[in-house]
Amino acid sequence: MATMTMAKALNAALADAMLDDERVVVFGEDVGQLGGVFRITDGLQARFGDKRCFDTPLAEAGIVGFAVGLAMSGLRPVVEMQFDAFAYPAFEQIASHVAKLRNRTRGALSVPIVIRVPYAGGIGGVEHHCDSSEAYYAHTPGLKVVTPATVEDAYSLLREAIEDPDPVVFMEPKKLYFSSAEAELPARTAPFGTAVVRRAGTDATLVAYGPAVPVALEAAEAAREEGWDLEVVDVRSIVPFDDATVTASVRRTGRCVVIQEAQGFAGVGAEIAARVQERCFHALHAPVLRVAGLDIPYPAPMLEHTHLPSVDRVLDTVARLQWDDQPDSRWVAA
Amino acid sequence: MATMTMAKALNAALADAMLDDERVVVFGEDVGQLGGVFRITDGLQARFGDKRCFDTPLAEAGIVGFAVGLAMSGLRPVVEMQFDAFAYPAFEQIASHVAKLRNRTRGALSVPIVIRVPYAGGIGGVEHHCDSSEAYYAHTPGLKVVTPATVEDAYSLLREAIEDPDPVVFMEPKKLYFSSAEAELPARTAPFGTAVVRRAGTDATLVAYGPAVPVALEAAEAAREEGWDLEVVDVRSIVPFDDATVTASVRRTGRCVVIQEAQGFAGVGAEIAARVQERCFHALHAPVLRVAGLDIPYPAPMLEHTHLPSVDRVLDTVARLQWDDQPDSRWVAA
Amino acid sequence: MTTTPQAVRRASPRTRRKATPAAPDPSAGLLPQAEPVRLLNPDGTPLPAREDYPEPPVEALREMYRRMVVGRRFDVQATALTKQGRLAVYPSSRGQEACQVGGVLALRDTDWVFPTYRESMALTARGIDPVEVLTLLRGDWHCGYDAAARHTAPQCTPLATQCVHAAGLAYGESYQGRDTVALAFIGDGATSEGDFHEGVNFAAVFKAPVVYFVQNNKYAISVPLSRQTAAPSLAYKGVGYGVPSDQVDGNDPVAVLAVLTRAVEHARSGKGPFLVEAHTYRMEPHTNADDQTRYRDAEEVEAWRDRDPIARLEAYLRDRGVLDDAAVAVIADEAEAYAAALRDRMNAQPAVEPLSLFDHVYAEPTPQLVEQREQVRAELAAAREEEGDA
Amino acid sequence: MTTTPQAVRRASPRTRRKATPAAPDPSAGLLPQAEPVRLLNPDGTPLPAREDYPEPPVEALREMYRRMVVGRRFDVQATALTKQGRLAVYPSSRGQEACQVGGVLALRDTDWVFPTYRESMALTARGIDPVEVLTLLRGDWHCGYDAAARHTAPQCTPLATQCVHAAGLAYGESYQGRDTVALAFIGDGATSEGDFHEGVNFAAVFKAPVVYFVQNNKYAISVPLSRQTAAPSLAYKGVGYGVPSDQVDGNDPVAVLAVLTRAVEHARSGKGPFLVEAHTYRMEPHTNADDQTRYRDAEEVEAWRDRDPIARLEAYLRDRGVLDDAAVAVIADEAEAYAAALRDRMNAQPAVEPLSLFDHVYAEPTPQLVEQREQVRAELAAAREEEGDA
Ligand SMILES: Cc1ncc(C[n+]2csc(CCOP(=O)(O)OP(=O)(O)O)c2C)c(N)n1
Ligand SMILES: Cc1ncc(C[n+]2csc(CCOP(=O)(O)OP(=O)(O)O)c2C)c(N)n1
Numbered sequence A, B: 001m002a003t004m005t006m007a008k009a010l011n012a013a014l015a016d017a018m019l020d021d022e023r024v025v026v027f028g029e030d031v032g033q034l035g036g037v038f039r040i041t042d043g044l045q046a047r048f049g050d051k052r053c054f055d056t057p058l059a060e061a062g063i064v065g066f067a068v069g070l071a072m073s074g075l076r077p078v079v080e081m082q083f084d085a086f087a088y089p090a091f092e093q094i095a096s097h098v099a100k101l102r103n104r105t106r107g108a109l110s111v112p113i114v115i116r117v118p119y120a121g122g123i124g125g126v127e128h129h130c131d132s133s134e135a136y137y138a139h140t141p142g143l144k145v146v147t148p149a150t151v152e153d154a155y156s157l158l159r160e161a162i163e164d165p166d167p168v169v170f171m172e173p174k175k176l177y178f179s180s181a182e183a184e185l186p187a188r189t190a191p192f193g194t195a196v197v198r199r200a201g202t203d204a205t206l207v208a209y210g211p212a213v214p215v216a217l218e219a220a221e222a223a224r225e226e227g228w229d230l231e232v233v234d235v236r237s238i239v240p241f242d243d244a245t246v247t248a249s250v251r252r253t254g255r256c257v258v259i260q261e262a263q264g265f266a267g268v269g270a271e272i273a274a275r276v277q278e279r280c281f282h283a284l285h286a287p288v289l290r291v292a293g294l295d296i297p298y299p300a301p302m303l304e305h306t307h308l309p310s311v312d313r314v315l316d317t318v319a320r321l322q323w324d325d326q327p328d329s330r331w332v333a334a
Numbered sequence C, D: 001m002t003t004t005p006q007a008v009r010r011a012s013p014r015t016r017r018k019a020t021p022a023a024p025d026p027s028a029g030l031l032p033q034a035e036p037v038r039l040l041n042p043d044g045t046p047l048p049a050r051e052d053y054p055e056p057p058v059e060a061l062r063e064m065y066r067r068m069v070v071g072r073r074f075d076v077q078a079t080a081l082t083k084q085g086r087l088a089v090y091p092s093s094r095g096q097e098a099c100q101v102g103g104v105l106a107l108r109d110t111d112w113v114f115p116t117y118r119e120s121m122a123l124t125a126r127g128i129d130p131v132e133v134l135t136l137l138r139g140d141w142h143c144g145y146d147a148a149a150r151h152t153a154p155q156c157t158p159l160a161t162q163c164v165h166a167a168g169l170a171y172g173e174s175y176q177g178r179d180t181v182a183l184a185f186i187g188d189g190a191t192s193e194g195d196f197h198e199g200v201n202f203a204a205v206f207k208a209p210v211v212y213f214v215q216n217n218k219y220a221i222s223v224p225l226s227r228q229t230a231a232p233s234l235a236y237k238g239v240g241y242g243v244p245s246d247q248v249d250g251n252d253p254v255a256v257l258a259v260l261t262r263a264v265e266h267a268r269s270g271k272g273p274f275l276v277e278a279h280t281y282r283m284e285p286h287t288n289a290d291d292q293t294r295y296r297d298a299e300e301v302e303a304w305r306d307r308d309p310i311a312r313l314e315a316y317l318r319d320r321g322v323l324d325d326a327a328v329a330v331i332a333d334e335a336e337a338y339a340a341a342l343r344d345r346m347n348a349q350p351a352v353e354p355l356s357l358f359d360h361v362y363a364e365p366t367p368q369l370v371e372q373r374e375q376v377r378a379e380l381a382a383a384r385e386e387e388g389d390a
């Protein structure tokens, strides 16, 4: 057991994967000598050489398309998009090739690549550096989309992503890079397709993923004062999604709030809310509520706290879970 | 009153807009002499000259970015993406500039452009020609997203899109291009932000948009035999969304099925289902159910009918609306 | 402003040196020749032999002729199949046979081809079953052939995206010690896409063994070349990446094979990518669905008949005495038989399995897909029952 | 195979003509000179005057010097503000003053500038309030200045995307009968992006009056130029678009202004875009947050001090007798005052209004945004109450 940051765990996962599998190559912008702007690839080039870990021309479609070609040749590329919004130039390569190549060729070709995307905000970053882009990928069949909220999950999910026969968009919550925890590496936590109950509770279920998980846990703590015992489920694996764990939890508690940092409209939280209300309808004492980022472009640093789902906003929402079993006045009015 | 196709109505909307407003310019791939592969720009170059309607180099990011610059100079560009999947190369320009420029500059610059996207399938098109990409745009704050399902709406919504001070992604359901109806032009139907009840009913509400609207109407007709009187709401305007009309309908009927052609996961239908269950919880006799495309890459022509929401699939889903007020056996088991 | 004085002081002593003498032209060896390479006149009479592009062996040219003839017959047949409703759509490459076949003949079977939707003839020339070539356009699946086994990527529709894949594949192969070359076909219009730029640049920076083969057929659907570029010719794009480039008469089969052969050698020898622009012309509309009368007139098309690549090569081979009426007839018969067999096989309705939609989205279907597959399975069963009742 | 014989027959008569005589070099006038244009030696001593790039008027050079000195002082101050936590981050362009100021001096106020995050000095040189220039990096909003009024696009972070906007803006202006020129700044690394390719190509095809000004400072954060291109130099990309191009010593202020002046004239005169590559160097890390020791050594940076653009111009102007100690001191004082005023104003915490988040997403907020604004309004009220109670 050692205390380490999520950044270090990710770095270790890459190093261990490169050690275990010669086919693994890591590339992108500034991942070589610099070790990435967040140092996730720190030391890899020195240790494995500049053929295993290298910098590319500054072009994201090029990076992803190059990875597709490398995968066709039998390699296992792990590419870094420097920031969330800077993966957008690669969108066509991701949506039309990475996601579809296996299906188009009936499995003759596959694309076992990992696209690492540092995403979301809370770090005082300027425009284009804090987008929550997971829904774009989750809505694209053929991609797997996972996002860690703990140090051990960061290691384990990344190892699994690299081993996965399918393309994985690996969403890394920037604000958690330097959060640290006790971790025993090489850790292997629950596999893809598994959500985990981070905190057991009886009164309501908070469903969250990535950067929203710590917020959910904090809110659950604070809720005790209000007399609510909240369960917190960490989704971890957006695609494939773990209906069983989420559904079981909500059936137990009878109430649910879905929390995401991304702008709410047509986001992953909408999908989760829609699934839960369908599967838990008769167990629900209140509608499934959502806490999400505002439906605005990510704000400038000094205003981001207004945008981000806060503990207060979560608690306000929990308070609207009709504990008196009375309809929500806001909607009765309408 | 004359019978005309949706394609003709769109063509008329472009022509009338160019006539009324000198600042309107139309460009893209093959929109000039050819009049577009679907002939939506047919005759515009001959009528307004090759400075008002012109072909560009074959580059979608270029087309959209060029439109941003033209808008900055005071023009009102209307651009055509030849097919849904071929707008993906422009994703960065759309998400990072078109959607954000007004906000970034506190309104000093705006982007009153229209991005026309022929989308969805049902036309026997090969891969990359039938994607339903509306959710990518609807999830991007700063964009408006509308989609017509009727001939008059095609004209009216396109005129309004061109007049709108904000960027509009105008989603044109390919399979309806050559559907025709009586239409009186210049028609002005309900404005952006308004959903319309296409068929009144008392037992359940079918919420649909674009290519799914005719399916919903057909299903509603067929449902009469089964003794169900279904209401059909055409969303029309995905962003901004009309909560009032949808909510009022579901409160009346107490049951709701949301229909979309796009793959279901994290799509617009999920957003609608999440909103409806939150706002209508106490009026619902059953969970809000969804009928969507399968979570797969759009299939080859000979298999597309299996993918597309069919009348039968809609009816099967309506049948699961717990008419006996018994829980859905599928989920009780789980 | 403390830095200035000291900077000046420091600057003085060291910088009295002369400006370095003018270097040799840095673009030397990267720019194409001003005129497209040509080894045959349009009538098939040979032009003087040249050092830089030695003429390919005559057997290769004879084989090229054979595949061009069969390819054209296939192409004509495919267009006919659209009229009979057997194909949803077909983009003909008639007129581009020299490029389609040359692009494949210059390669080994272990080399990789990155074709576009336009390359049906290249695929048949590569020996791929014509029915598998037409699967995409027939509509029973996307890619009909075994891309891995044939070292041939699925035909690429998102324009220019294959330019990047070719760079990656080629680099990956050489990284693993194999001397594979990748040849990426691309159209004139597609060179305007960002992915062309990024792909060629990646290949150049990583010295990947790729041949970028631009078939400049003058149109992108209806859009003429003048709307794609203001460059003297597309081959002038290479120097901007440090990639040697050349242009060739795309309707001169001998020149096309000669230039591509050298380009492939260049790539295989570890010198990095090579860019070839072939000036050619598609004799048919963009696809059977296209109305070319809207953007070009019959005379323009007519004029290109005089530059027919097959007639040109045939005349030359007859002249060389390696082809006679009998041989031409044999090849013509082969082509007829090829087309007849294709026609028959395409008349059979292909079997499609709806549940196969779930087989290759992922290596293993997700729980969500399993759920959806069960739903479809139930629907199909119900449908069968109804039919049963009926 | 009926077509071949007749095609041959048709071909024969008409195609006996000779191959056309070799045309003049099509790349003439499009390629850059083999060596960067230079009018001053690094020590400021003048090189022989040249026809193609006449030296700018000395008043312009003196003004250029002034803005470079003030710009550098601003830049140093901004870096200092990051240490005091007044700026989240700052990308310095120290060392690139000749390019930053030259790019702006070559333009009219009615021309448009498309800056990147690197161009803070260009913005101050354009007369934009330094506090407004720093709004983005201070974090109270995205773009701090009135982009429309200043004919200056917001600083662009998504690399190379501005290349396309510049083409559109410039074309739109000329379309509306205005003789506006657009100048787009772009870095060496960003030339690898597809949008560079698409932007320059659009400008070329539409003959848009744009100057693409590449500041090749040798690095993209930590990535050296050798990983961006294998081309002799970035200026060689122009010919591939039919765009005349040249390269200049980016630390020679006189040459930079001379070359940009001609490039702007070229664009304004309706000849279409012009591509300029300036060879320069950033003396500071990519941003204050960057650790440059990981990718370049001190000697490399040191060596560039000898090419300091300010010292170079100062030496030359003193030599020309248009600048003396007194004048230098006055300008230095002006720079100090400028920096002091900036420091003071940046010490005040800017007022931010949370509800303004909803003001500019759309011209009118959607019902969903109105709902969310009410929610935030309520939260703020509740928070104020709590504070009240506390
Ligand atoms: C990214 C993208 N945009 C648009 C299209 C639609 N499209 C298909 S073919 C074509 C023209 C391509 O012209 P060119 O590259 O010259 O190839 P050719 O068809 O002439 O062989 C277009 C615009 C596409 N397939 N992909
Ligand atoms: C599309 C995109 N990808 C990546 C980044 C992250 N990024 C910011 S600056 C930079 C390096 C740019 O180098 P260059 O173009 O040479 O400009 P310089 O910083 O040297 O002025 C990178 C990779 C970005 N801003 N946009």
Ligand SMILES: [Mg+2]
Pocket (backbone or CB within 6 Å): C187, C188, C189, C215, C216, C217, C218, C219, C220, C221
């Ligand atoms: Mg073409």
Ligand SMILES: [Mg+2]
Pocket (backbone or CB within 6 Å): D187, D188, D189, D215, D216, D217, D218, D219, D220, D221
């Ligand atoms: Mg640089």
